[in-house]
Amino acid sequence: MFKAFIMEENQNIDYKRIWKDEYLQWICGFANAQGGKLFIGIDDDKTIVGLKNVNHLLEDIPNKIVSTLGIVCDVNLHEQNGPEYVRNILGNPPSTHQVPPKHPPS
Numbered sequence: 001m002f003k004a005f006i007m008e009e010n011q012n013i014d015y016k017r018i019w020k021d022e023y024l025q026w027i028c029g030f031a032n033a034q035g036g037k038l039f040i041g042i043d044d045d046k047t048i049v050g051l052k053n054v055n056h057l058l059e060d061i062p063n064k065i066v067s068t069l070g071i072v073c074d075v076n077l078h079e080q081n082g083p084e085y086v087r088n089i090l091g092n093p094p095s096t097h098q099v100p101p102k103h104p105p106s
Helices: 021-032 054-069
Strands: 013-016 036-040 074-079 084-090
Touching (some): 021 054, 054 074, 054 084
Parallel strands (some): 013 036
Antiparallel strands (some): 036 084, 074 084
């Protein structure tokens, strides 16, 4: 396992070992705040555990974000010394209106 050289978790940065649809709530929260980054495939202790189904996630996550939240964010594949992980980036919200989920995450 490799440690990532990335920032500590805070209100704008979160690390998740695997993807779960409930993390759409985090992305919605980022959209309603000042933006943020969600790293999938990295433990809370910043160990890069990697992802087995990374190609599926690179297609599935953006589709779920658009269909559930109605917003678009960057979903990028990263690799550090072997293991691959996904980073979702949501910049500052495009307007002052809050973004409600279209459908509750399933």
